[in-house]
Amino acid sequence: MEREKRQMILGAMMFFPAGEQISSWRHPNAEAEGLLNFDYYKRIVQTAEKGKFDLFFYADELYVWDDFESSVKYANSIRPEPFTLLSALSVITNQIGLGATISTTYNEPYHIARKLATLDHLSGGRTAWNIVTSRTDEEAQNFGKEKHLLHEKRYERAKEFIDVTEGLWDSWEDDALLFDKESGLFADINKLHYLQHKGPEFSVRGPLNVARTPQGYPVLIQAGASEAGKELAAATAEVVFAPIGTLEEGIHLYQDIKERMAKYGRLDQHLKILPGIMPVIGKTKEEAEEKLAAIDNLIPWQLGLDLLSHEIGEDLSVYPLDEPLPFLPDIESANKSKSKLLAVRTLMEKENLTLRQLCKRFNSRGMAGTPEQIADQLEERFVNKAADGFNIAFPYLPGALDEFVDLVVPELQRRGLYKTEYSGKTLRENLGLERPKNRFTTTSVK
DSSP, X not given: OOOSSOOOEEEEEESBTTBSSTTGGGSTTBOGGGTTOHHXXXXXXXXHHHTTOSEEEEOOOSSOOOSSHHHHHTSOOOOOOHHHHHHHHHHSOSSSEEEEEEESSSSOHHHHHHHHHHHHHHXXXXXXXXXXXXXXXXXXXXXXXXXXXXXXXXXXXXXXXXXXXXXXXXXXXXXXXXXXXXXXXXXXXXXXXXXXXXXXSOEEOOOOSSOOBTTBSOEEEEOOOSHHHHHHHHHHOSEEEEXXXXXXXXXXXXXXXXXXXXXXXXXXXXXXXXXXXXXXXXXXXXXXXXHHHHHHTTSOHHHHHHHHHHHHTSOGGGSOTTSOOSXXXXXXXXXXXXXXXXXXXXXXXXXXXXXXXXXXHHTOXXXXXXXXXXXXXXXXXXXXXXXXXXXXXXXXXXHHHHHIIIIIHHXXXXXXXXXXXXXXXSHHHHHTOOOOOOTTTOOOOO
């Protein structure tokens, strides 16, 4: 059900445990030594809950990036396992949603359905799943493969994976468990359902050995902006993490994804689009820009060049730094993140950047300004239907989160754009999303 007055949704994103940027751990105010210390994560998620964030989102990957010497020497490759982390955080929070990245390429539906269902019960209905297909050969090589699945094949597998997982979550009807001590009946046998799924990728009998969860299903998140990614989002996702782009690009992407939903029998209010931003806050615009420049300079030059090489899929160190690259990335043949590669190609096509300039632009993602200016930019995108809210990343943690909660959140609340209290008990309720019906008892549109 939609809120009576449309208000922003905010997610607090942890891309790297020390912050959004690959070198965030170097920031003087980052607490990098806490990356495997529970108290570090406890402080961060409790601060986000104090700021009434709807969701704490933890990004995850299944490999150490070691393509280049610089990526091991200078980049943070340490991150805790998400189910363990979110289970612990569920105990010390009460209202904020808890989401993480989970790959459909290197997992099995039964495992993931069971883990997410358990977490949803333990958290009282606050779980979210960022559905990814993974994107590197290094991940494949950790799971018995030499090469990563082709892009289209990954998304076909993902769609079936989601369908199987949702079917397993529907194994038990909501009132199937009786707990009738006098009669001895634990469950109503007529309210247990077998999936009996047989498809191209999976054969799963079911049922799941976890009862249906407070939310029915955890909230489903998707982040791909490729054609296959947008189709998957329109068909299955309830939250989309989108690239920020310009206002015009944001409006176009927002309309594009939501207009695709009708062919899947879905209403556009059943999907929330949250572009990602990294605010850098200063007392003045000039101070904020100086802070952003200092943050950008944390990335060693070689690491920044190698990071761009990693995304493009070719070692760029052989090309002159002060000349444009002599080629454009081939989106169609790419087998990594097509949306990231498209962003690089678009930048190259719009501006005749040298490799040095391209590298700097690629590795700079901040939105610099005063608290009022940051709020202005968020408001403009929100009011003009380029976003239903934002996935906020932080240049370093935990201090930049503290600044946002203390300075920007009150400004958004003053403008009536953002809540002062949580409106529901579950994450679905707070996001204005319906609880899905059980597929075995009724036919219903999510």
